[in-house]
Amino acid sequence: MVSGAEVTLLVFAKAPIPGKVKTRLMPALDAEQARDVHVALLERTLEVACQAFPAARVQLWAGLAPRHPLLEALAARHGIALHAQPSGDLGQRMHTALSAQRGPALLIGSDCPVLTPALLARCVRALNAHDLVMLPAEDGGYALIGGHRLPARLFTDMAWGGSEVAAQTHARARELGLRVACPGTVWDLDTPRDLERWRMLDAAT
Template sequence: MCAEASHPAVRLAILAKAPLPGRVKTRLIPACGAEEAARVHAALLRHTLAVAAAALPAARITLWTALAHDHPLFVELAARHTIARRDQPEGDLGERMRQALTPGPAMVIGSDCPVLTPALLKRCGEALATHDAVCLPAEDGGYALLGLHQAHPSLFTEIAWGGETVMADTRERLAALGWRLACPATAWDLDRPEDLERWRRSKTGIPHL
């Protein structure tokens, strides 16, 4: 496979759950409670959509929703940023990402990465002009972004999603395909109480809580 600069513009898929108390950011609940965890989740989603809208034209962004597809926050954010909404399909995370990345070139992110910026998102999109894949490896062993020209099935099956070997497994699969990988930066996700404190100490802060 060869990535060519003449490929069409890169799309961005954002996979997001509705901020339902008790259903999101469950690892934060023992420290701050279900309601606060849901508010953190909502704040992260607002941040992610603002970053995406600042980096890419609205026509290239799709919000893929789960848990409650017509949740008021989804409706509000899609209208504010004039982006499309789609229901996430059935299946595990790998299958949902594969479908969101088809057709390529496309990138997929969640809404858990507080250090994602418009400049970094643009760098990832630009990397696909000269590489077959782009990732933002995460400190926990996963990744915060995956971008591909082609969503090859081997990248989405028999991977322990949420585990510490996701990025390593993905690198191995990409190498087996002979695909060139760009990793513009390392990121971290907000999953645990200590991550929440880290974000609160950062310049980004937590808006809309």
């Protein structure tokens, strides 16, 4: 049986540089405000990650400026490893990071405000009977992907940022004969409308 103590959780995130993160929230927000949203989401994501997994099994993979002081501070606060994202497009970077792990691994971004420890636990349990686990997002992407030694083909020639990535990945997995689990559907915070949705969710809890 696969447990959370055997699975590594990778968190992909950009360094909080104004004008480089959450740009789809602009011009409704200015660059600094968009950066603040990014930071809040990342802080929440790491809190959820470390509730669901031992700190030794959580890794923060940073893009743009991997040694950014805030990222180093967050990694130190949670006692987790901080890595620089490898080179290549998003698919290459994700596959390289996942392939660097010795055992099963899951990868998430920092944009999903509805990710919970319970949902992550369901994803871990799904690894017992499946090769690939995904959490499709309402916009057609996905907020989580992972499994057991996933082939590079799952991450190549994909329309990253488009509305068909999850469907394309699922179809590719079937072509490769992989058993796929999708324990839930979630949503990412990308637009001003999503931000309002998050605020309403917070107000209700």
